[in-house]
Amino acid sequence: MTDSDFEKQILQYKKKLYRFALSILKQKEDAQDAVQEVVLRMWKKRELLNSDENFESYCMNSIKNYALDLLRKKRNFQNYKEFTSTGNIAPEEFENKDLIERMQLFLKQLPVQQRMTIELKDFQGYEYEEVSAILEISVNAARVNVSRGRKRLYEKFKEEISNG
Amino acid sequence: MAKKIKIAEEFLEGKLSVDEIEAGNLENSMDEEFIDTYRKVISKNSEEEIPNFNLFEKTAFQQKKERSNSFKRTFSYAATVVALIGFFSLFFYFSTIRKQHTQPVKIAETQKEVIQVLLLFSEELNKTLKNFDEATTAFQPFADYKNYSIEFNNPIKNFKINEL
Numbered sequence: 001m002t003d004s005d006f007e008k009q010i011l012q013y014k015k016k017l018y019r020f021a022l023s024i025l026k027q028k029e030d031a032q033d034a035v036q037e038v039v040l041r042m043w044k045k046r047e048l049l050n051s052d053e054n055f056e057s058y059c060m061n062s063i064k065n066y067a068l069d070l071l072r073k074k075r076n077f078q079n080y081k082e083f084t085s086t087g088n089i090a091p092e093e094f095e096n097k098d099l100i101e102r103m104q105l106f107l108k109q110l111p112v113q114q115r116m117t118i119e120l121k122d123f124q125g126y127e128y129e130e131v132s133a134i135l136e137i138s139v140n141a142a143r144v145n146v147s148r149g150r151k152r153l154y155e156k157f158k159e160e161i162s163n164g
Numbered sequence: 165m166a167k168k169i170k171i172a173e174e175f176l177e178g179k180l181s182v183d184e185i186e187a188g189n190l191e192n193s194m195d196e197e198f199i200d201t202y203r204k205v206i207s208k209n210s211e212e213e214i215p216n217f218n219l220f221e222k223t224a225f226q227q228k229k230e231r232s233n234s235f236k237r238t239f240s241y242a243a244t245v246v247a248l249i250g251f252f253s254l255f256f257y258f259s260t261i262r263k264q265h266t267q268p269v270k271i272a273e274t275q276k277e278v279i280q281v282l283l284l285f286s287e288e289l290n291k292t293l294k295n296f297d298e299a300t301t302a303f304q305p306f307a308d309y310k311n312y313s314i315e316f317n318n319p320i321k322n323f324k325i326n327e328l
Contacts, residue, residue: 007220010219011219014214014219015214018214018215019209019214028215032215032217035217035219036217036218036219036220036221036222036223037222039219039220039222039223040222040223040226043220043223043226044226099201100201100204100205100208103201103202103205104205104208104209107205121178121181122181122182122202122206123206123209123210125181128178143178144178146178147176147177147178150175150176150178151176153202154176154198157197157198157201158194158198161194161197
């Protein structure tokens with residue numbers, strides 16, 4: 001792949017890459033950094049890359065790998081419970097937030113595997129086969145993760161509604 | 165009338181996507197509200213602008229770094245070559261000058277040595293000729309003395325004893 005081809009291709013996926021990185025890392029700065037780092041790594045290997053349909057999947061997969069590595073490293077330095085746990089959200093975070101914003105917070109509280117599959121399936125519109133290729137899991141595992149995430153969101157939503 | 169969808173079975177199990185669920189087609193108002201909120205979250209997420217960051221920031225930095233490193237490498241290589249050439253030039257220059265200075269002294273020394281050798285040779289030659297002459301005289305056969313003229317060769321031919 002030539003330099004200009006690479007730039008054209010990668011610019012098409014900027015939004016998707018950033019959103020996927022953000023869904024894993026939750027921090028905007030970390031997401032930006034992850035995307036730039038992955039672009040750099042891919043740029044180094046651009047001559048080996050083919051501009052076929054797998055390029056998008058390859059980009060997303062690279063983001064996933066890098067972001068998960070970053071999470072692991074962060075967890076080694078600090079108690080990074082929020083990335084894996086489904087712990088409760090502090091009450092002050094809910095103040096003055098509408099239902100949509102609360103749903104977004106619930107979404108952030110999901111375990112990383114469920115968050116990734118929901119982001120790819122529901123928010124970015126990928127099919128289960130594509131999700132499985134990006135995350136390197138089976139189609140069935142992708143479906144199970146989506147299902148578990150949706151169920152958890154549904155439970156949280158019901159709790160919110162019943163609590164008024 | 166369309167059959168009411170059981171949200172727990174269809175959506176939460178991951179069999180349907182949120183776009184495939186039509187409004188008013190769900191079992192109860194709670195499910196309706198959940199799907200509606202979920203849809204709004206997706207819509208809000210996709211409409212949200214991503215930060216305007218340079219995707220190739222790290223790539224550009226890396227390229228700059230590589231260029232700088234390449235320049236440094238080339239410069240140090242060139243500097244080494246120049247230093248080596250300079251060193252050898254100086255070496256040859258000084259060795260030539262030294263040679264030029266030492267040449268007249270050397271010539272004089274050689275001349276002196278040659279003269280001494282010639283003198284020694286001449287001395288040795290004289291000695292050898294003398295020895296040869298004596299040896300020739302001493303060992304010549306008696307018959308050769310037949311024609312020996314005492315008158316001619318006698319050194320005391322004209323020696324007068326009375327005049328002593």
